[in-house]
Amino acid sequence: MNRIIISNNQFDLNNIEYNYKEDLISKLNLKVIKNTKLELIIDKEIKLDINIELLDDVKLDFVIIKKAKTKILTKYKLNENSILNITEISDSDIINERNIINLNGKNSKINFILKTVCKNNEKYDIVINHNNIKTESNVVTNGVNISGNLYFTVTSYVPKGIKKCIVNQQNRIINLTDNECLIRPNLLIDEVDVIANHSALIGSFKDEELFYMQRLGIDIATANKLLIEGFIKSKINKNLANYLKKYWR
Amino acid sequence: MHVLKIENLTVEIENKTILKNFNLEVKSGEIHAIMGPNGTGKSTLSKVIMGDPNYKIIEGTIKYDDTIINEYTTDERARLGLFLSMQMPLEIEGVTNADLLRTACHIKEGTNFKLFDFIKKLENNVSKLKMDKEMIHRSVNVGFSGGERKKNEILQMYMLEPSLVILDEIDSGLDVDSLKIVGNNVMDYFKEYKPILIVITHYQRLLDYIKPDYVHILKNGNIIKSGDSSLVKEIETNGYNSSEFAIKENNKDE
Numbered sequence: 001m002n003r004i005i006i007s008n009n010q011f012d013l014n015n016i017e018y019n020y021k022e023d024l025i026s027k028l029n030l031k032v033i034k035n036t037k038l039e040l041i042i043d044k045e046i047k048l049d050i051n052i053e054l055l056d057d058v059k060l061d062f063v064i065i066k067k068a069k070t071k072i073l074t075k076y077k078l079n080e081n082s083i084l085n086i087t088e089i090s091d092s093d094i095i096n097e098r099n100i101i102n103l104n105g106k107n108s109k110i111n112f113i114l115k116t117v118c119k120n121n122e123k124y125d126i127v128i129n130h131n132n133i134k135t136e137s138n139v140v141t142n143g144v145n146i147s148g149n150l151y152f153t154v155t156s157y158v159p160k161g162i163k164k165c166i167v168n169q170q171n172r173i174i175n176l177t178d179n180e181c182l183i184r185p186n187l188l189i190d191e192v193d194v195i196a197n198h199s200a201l202i203g204s205f206k207d208e209e210l211f212y213m214q215r216l217g218i219d220i221a222t223a224n225k226l227l228i229e230g231f232i233k234s235k236i237n238k239n240l241a242n243y244l245k246k247y248w249r
Numbered sequence: 250m251h252v253l254k255i256e257n258l259t260v261e262i263e264n265k266t267i268l269k270n271f272n273l274e275v276k277s278g279e280i281h282a283i284m285g286p287n288g289t290g291k292s293t294l295s296k297v298i299m300g301d302p303n304y305k306i307i308e309g310t311i312k313y314d315d316t317i318i319n320e321y322t323t324d325e326r327a328r329l330g331l332f333l334s335m336q337m338p339l340e341i342e343g344v345t346n347a348d349l350l351r352t353a354c355h356i357k358e359g360t361n362f363k364l365f366d367f368i369k370k371l372e373n374n375v376s377k378l379k380m381d382k383e384m385i386h387r388s389v390n391v392g393f394s395g396g397e398r399k400k401n402e403i404l405q406m407y408m409l410e411p412s413l414v415i416l417d418e419i420d421s422g423l424d425v426d427s428l429k430i431v432g433n434n435v436m437d438y439f440k441e442y443k444p445i446l447i448v449i450t451h452y453q454r455l456l457d458y459i460k461p462d463y464v465h466i467l468k469n470g471n472i473i474k475s476g477d478s479s480l481v482k483e484i485e486t487n488g489y490n491s492s493e494f495a496i497k498e499n500n501k502d503e
């Protein structure tokens with residue numbers, strides 16, 4: 001597994017070309033030349049611009065762990081037949097993040113899963129540009145707001161002539177407070193030959209789910225913790241979910 | 250010996266009366282079947298006993314042993330020993346069966362909870378119910394067939410060992426083989442633990458396995474007739490709209 005740990009400038013990379021410049025706004029450029037896995041751990045306060053390019057026919061499994069206050073702009077460029085699987089876990093007080101994903105190559109595909117437990121203020125803006133035919137994007141943003149404000153903006157663009165694309169968005173916030181949370185799900189599609197689905201839901205856990213657990217003798221507080229655990233763990237590797245386990249243990 | 254006593258219970262949901270002056274007394278070691286047409290309050294009864302907050306008790310009491318439990322929360326009732334197997338078991342993505350059951354058993358047993366004993370008991374019960382062992386590690390009811398969901402409910406019963414068991418249409422969604430497994434397992438549990446057993450069903454086929462001591466016909470929120478298991482045959486022959494039931498219902502209204 002390739003690994004980058006920001007706090008101690010650790011770059012253990014194979015099959016990925018990189019350069020990193022630390023500055024007021026640090027810059028990290030990565031070029032993925034062969035199928036590989038990468039873990040990026042951001043564990044110090046930072047402003048960071050990241051550029052990641054996947055060459056033709058390359059697959060990258062990319063895990064991002066955020067443990068510190070961050071402001072990040074990430075631009076992804078996917079070439080023909082490339083596949084990018086992103087799992088992002090956020091556990092920080094303040095996060096301001098913008099992701100721009102350019103599906104430039106035919107048959108390129110992005111699977112983006114975000115899991116966060118929000119305590120203060122978190123804003124995520126994800127833009128997916130389908131710039132070529134037969135491209136596919138699947139974006140899942142899941143957040144539990146326990147004491148802050150959480151905002152998701154997810155925008156998928158398909159211009160006219162970009163046929164046979166698949167565009168999926170599933171955005172959900174479990175808001176356990178009275179604070180404001182917002183999801184802006186945008187599907188901007190100017191082509192008829194496209195499969196597109198989206199769901200956006202903000203709310204607490206369902207009464208039926210709580211009743212189902214309570215009828216087994218599980219009190220409300222414990223039921224909520226179990227449901228948070230289930231919500232965070234769904235669709236991702238259990239080991240990754242453990243980064244957030246303090247919220248249900 | 251445990252006793253569930255429901256007296257003059259009137260229940261509303263969204264300003265609509267579902268149960269009206271309902272009375273029922275059930276003791277440990279007794280099996281009561283509650284039958285009736287759709288929409289007469291059978292599932293409401295099960296959820297009210299279990300303390301579903303969506304239902305409002307307007308009048309009357311639900312007493313378990315010496316305690317009036319009207320104000321008890323659902324989890325408090327469960328910890329007294331009440332258990333409801335739901336008609337439509339819910340899917341909970343991300344929460345595994347094992348996590349759910351371990352949490353429930355841990356709360357029930359407190360400091361006496363031992364993980365090794367829990368795992369052994371779980372494996373044993375999964376085997377008894379002829380369930381796939383992998384289902385234990387899957388999200389609760391996600392991707393389960395109707396029969397698997399109902400077996401999962403019975404697995405929960407086995408693990409928690411309740412003293413009062415309500416089975417709300419446990420037979421719906423079960424094929425013939427699964428019905429036999431579920432029915433036989435409920436009876437095995439009944440013989441071993443002698444709980445209060447309340448079975449809500451539409452069909453005789455479940456009662457071929459679970460033999461009730463008493464059968465009650467529920468219509469328009471009240472029991473219009475009670476009897477022994479021969480009443481089931483009568484319903485199978487005449488349905489719920491027979492003149493006898495209609496007359497009794499009219500007399501009740503007077």
